[in-house]
Amino acid sequence: MPADSDPRGKRALRLASGTALCLAISFGLDLPIPMIAPVLGLFLLASMNRPLSLKSGLGLILVVLFTTASGLLLSPLLRHYPASGVLLIGLGLFLAFRYGLRGGNSLVSLFLVIGLTMISAAGTIDFRLAATVVEALAKGLLVAVLVMGLCHWLLPEAPDAPAPPAPPVLPEREASRMALRASLVVLPAFLLALTDPLGYMPIILKSVSLGRQSCVTAAQGAARELLGSTLLGGALAIVFWCALSLFVSLWMFFLWMLLFGLVAARKLYRLSPTRHPPSFWLNTLATLIILLGQSVQDSVAGKDVYTAFAVRMGLFIAVTLYACLMLRLLEPQPRAPRKPGFFRRLPFGRLNRSPP
Incomplete structure (x- = not known):
């Protein structure tokens, strides 16, 4: 492909400038949970090479409000009947991941997962805290959609540029297995967040990112990709700071x-080019943004940034190792060829199959 018709340069510049602009706007306007806007902007710009129309953008925001409201509905159940609430959250996560793997809208699937985890966990402490998380998601998505439109206006996609291939629609059995795996990756972080929802919001965001990544990562390279991207994101966050x-x-x-x-x-x-797939670098950037955004908030609140970063990084590594374990345990094992029985190995066991 000629250099002037290669769209990858513009796409890389759009991704970087859009993510940086979302970061600056969210922290400059002091939005609630400001790390959400750049994370959503990163996922939007990486998954879509065309801008959203005004109608589609407003529709997406309305869908987010409706999907995240599911977390508000489950919060009272978690407070009064925690076992039943956790089981329903697990079922909801399975259905949300399965919906995306079976050809559904990946953004709707993402917001369903976020709504079921972040908002329901916040609602167990205080309804106003859950409403704050809903507000943060809505404002963060609005910033991401507007920045995405601005980046496409400044760096438009060439009319003849090839569209990215659509994600494959997995068979029902395979989609169910991978959705179960992704749900089990997210659930421990959700249970941890029930003890301190506001403090463990970054862990939920990281586990959601790992859950999405586990849907496209083979178990054979799981440790290298999941753990490697987490460690690299942490190292880049230290250099950035x-x-x-x-x-x-x-x-x-x-x-x-x-x-x-x-x-x-x-x-x-x-x-x-590197030997790592695109999902590795996407997860690295998401980890960098989450760690860095929380460290900036810790600094503003007067907390010990370095101790908090060390604890958070340790939790990130623990969640990632658990995700690698789930990928190993739930990867289908190849069937070994069946050995012939004792009588089939005897000479007279093959008499009935000899040619006449």
């Missing part, structure tokens, strides 16, 4: 995010 500490300002926050996003986006779109 040290660089940002040299000159702290929102402008430098945006520029550093743009630089780190460009480095990862070039590898994600194979402009700088």
Whole structure:
């Protein structure tokens, strides 16, 4: 493909600039849970190469409000009947992941998972906290959709650029197995968040990202991809924090995010090929944003940033190792060829199959 018709350069620049702009806007406007907007912007820009129309964008926001309301409905059940509530959350996660794997809208599936986990966990403590999470999701998505439209206006996709291939629709049995695996990846983080929903929101976001990644990762390379992307995201977050500490300002926050996003986006779109698949770099960027966003909030709140980062990174690694274990346990094993029975191995056991 000629260089001038290769759309990957524009796509990488859109992904990096859009994610950095979402980050700057969400922290600049002091949105609730500001890390949500750049994470959603990252997923939108990575999965769609065409801008959303005004009608589609408003429709998506309404869908998000309705899907996340499922978490509000389950919060009273979790408070009064926790065992039944957790079972219903697990069933809802299975159905949401299965819907996406069977050809459904991946964004609707993502918001269903977020609504079932983040909002229901927050609602067990306080209804107003759950409403704050709904507000954060709605505002974060609105920022992501607007930034996506602006990036496509500044860096339009070529009319003859090939569209990304649609994700394959898995057979019913395979989709159910992978949905069960993804649900089991998310559930422990959700149970942990029930003890302190506001403190463990980053763990839920990380587990949702791992659940999505587990749907496209083979068990053979699970440890390398899941754990490697988590560790690399943590290392990049440390380098980012040290660089940002040299000159702290929102402008430098945006520029550093743009630089780190460009480095990862070039590898994600194979402009700088590596042996890792695109999902590895997408998970690396998501981990970087979650860790960095929470560290900035810890700094504003006057907490010990380094201790909190170490604890959070340890939890991220534990959740990732658990996800690798689930991928190993729920990977179908090849059937060994059946050995002939004792009588079939005897000479007279083959007499009836000899030619006349």
